[in-house]
Amino acid sequence: MKRLIFIVGLLVIFLQAFGQDTTRYVWNPVTSNWDYISQVNAVNDSTINYGTNNTVSNDTLNGAIGHGNIVNTDRSMALGYYNTTSTANNLLIGSFTESDATYNMTIGRGLSAVSRLKNSRYGSIGLGFFATEPVMYVQSGYELGETYTADIGGVSIGGPELDTLTALQINEHLTGDAFFLKCKKWVSNTLTDVFTVDYDGDATLSGTFTADSIICTHTPTIYQAAGDTSNYHTPVKIGDMFVDTSADETYISVGSSRGDWVKLNWIWPVFGLVAIRRRRI
Numbered sequence: 696m697k698r699l700i701f702i703v704g705l706l707v708i709f710l711q712a713f714g715q716d717t718t719r720y721v722w723n724p725v726t727s728n729w730d731y732i733s734q735v736n737a738v739n740d741s742t743i744n745y746g747t748n749n750t751v752s753n754d755t756l757n758g759a760i761g762h763g764n765i766v767n768t769d770r771s772m773a774l775g776y777y778n779t780t781s782t783a784n785n786l787l788i789g790s791f792t793e794s795d796a797t798y799n800m801t802i803g804r805g806l807s808a809v810s811r812l813k814n815s816r817y818g819s820i821g822l823g824f825f826a827t828e829p830v831m832y833v834q835s836g837y838e839l840g841e842t843y844t845a846d847i848g849g850v851s852i853g854g855p856e857l858d859t860l861t862a863l864q865i866n867e868h869l870t871g872d873a874f875f876l877k878c879k880k881w882v883s884n885t886l887t888d889v890f891t892v893d894y895d896g897d898a899t900l901s902g903t904f905t906a907d908s909i910i911c912t913h914t915p916t917i918y919q920a921a922g923d924t925s926n927y928h929t930p931v932k933i934g935d936m937f938v939d940t941s942a943d944e945t946y947i948s949v950g951s952s953r954g955d956w957v958k959l960n961w962i963w964p965v966f967g968l969v970a971i972r973r974r975r976i
Contacts, residue, residue, distance in 0.1 A: 742754075742755065742756075742757055742758055743757075743758025743759070743760065743772075744758055744759055744760075745758075745759075745760045745761075746759065746760055746761045746762050746764070747762045747763075748762055748763045749761070749762070749763065749764045749765070749766075749773075750764070750765045750766070750767070751764075751766045752766060752767045752768060752769065754768060754769030754770075755769050755770075756769055756770045757769050757770055757771045757772060758772050758773075759772070759773045759774075759778075760772075760773070760774050760775075761773070761774060761775045761776045761778075762776040762777070763776050763777040763808075764776065764777065764778045764779065764787075765778075765779040765780075766779075766780060767779075767780070767781045768780060768781055768782055768783045768785075769783055770783045770784045771783060771784065771785040771786070771787075772785075772786050772787070773787040773792075774786075774787065774788045774789075775787070775788060775789045775790045775792070776790050777790055777791050777808050778790065778791070778792045778793070778801075779792075779793050779811070780793060780794045780795075781795070782794060782795055782796060782797050782799075783797055784797050784798045784799075785797065785798070785799050785800070785801070786799075786800045786801070787800075787801050788800070788801070788802045789801070789802055789803045789804050789812070790804045790805070791804055791805030791806065791807060791808055791810075791811045791812060792804070792805055792811060792812045792813075792814075793805070793811040793812065793813045793814070794813070794814045794815075794821075795813065795814075795815050796814065796815050796816055796817045796819075797817060797818075798817060798818045799814045799816070799817070799818070799819055799820070799821065800814075800819075800820045800821070801813075801814040801820075801821045801829070802820070802821070802822050803821075803822055803823040803824045803826070803829070804823070804824050804825055805823075805825075805826065805827060806825060806826070806827060810827050811827065812826055812827060812828075812829065813827060813828065814829055816832060819832050819833060820832065820833040875892050875893065876890075876891065876892040877890070877891045877892075878890040878891070912932065915934045915935050915936050916930075916931055916932075916935045916936070917935070917936045917937075917938065918935070918936070918937045918938070919937070919938040919939075919940055920937075920938075920939070920940065921939075921940050921941040922939060922941055922942075923939055923942070923944070923946075924937050924939075924946050924956035928953070929951065929952060929953040929955075930948030930950070930951055930952075930955055930956065931951060932948070932951055933948055933949060933950060933951065934947065934948065935947070935948040936948070937956055944958060944959075945958070945959045946958050946959065947959055
């Protein structure tokens with residue numbers, strides 16, 4: 696019996712010496728205690744797993760730091776808590792984030808472990824906070840075989856090349872989308888176009904401009920209302936125009952004060968008298 700106990704003891708020692716140890720203690724800065732951790736999966740030399748309740752696959756070049764992260768692929772990293780990915784070459788930073796496409800970086804926070812901030816676009820950086828879909832994507836739009844050729848870095852969206860010293864450049868999408876720029880609004884829970892610019896060599900605007908929607912320091916601003924200028928506010932600058940739609944009268948501003956509206960119906964006769972006097976002279 697003693698001999699059997701001795702042999703079993705030797706086997707335990709050999710297993711601990713040559714087997715892969717999947718348990719350890721890790722310092723928890725929140726509780727100021729050493730937490731006992733048991734790995735769910737085996738750990739390779741190139742796999743990092745620091746924290747509690749993380750699940751990291753036994754593939755190489757991946758890892759998790761934090762709590763409750765799940766990395767079931769290789770060459771991916773999750774930092775924070777309750778982040779998850781099953782696709783390769785991803786970096787998740789924050790909480791409740793997810794990626795189901797490759798070569799992504801997802802930063803922010805989702806709603807919960809069930810409703811995660813999910814980045815599903817290949818080769819992009821997705822940013823969001825308390826959302827299930829990133830509110831902003833930064834995507835290079837590179838095609839296979841293309842390389843970055845800029846001399847000085849900046850942000851390039853939609854194309855591989857960036858002009859020297861350019862801070863922000865938005866290029867035509869490589870797939871040939873119909874619009875270069877499109878603004879939308881929610882109408883009855885549906886996104887509707889309100890402003891678009893075609894990308895065909897010249898800008899084509901579509902949509903509706905309403906009163907007060909265009910104010911420029913170089914061109915006149917035209918206002919309209921059913922009544923005289925007392926029904927409207929102060930002109931912004933000299934040369935602004937106001938149309939009284941009920942009396943069919945037009946005013947022009949000679950200043951930027953409330954009383955600086957002058958009726959054009961009174962100005963044209965003055966212009967006529969001046970022209971007649973000039974002819975006589």
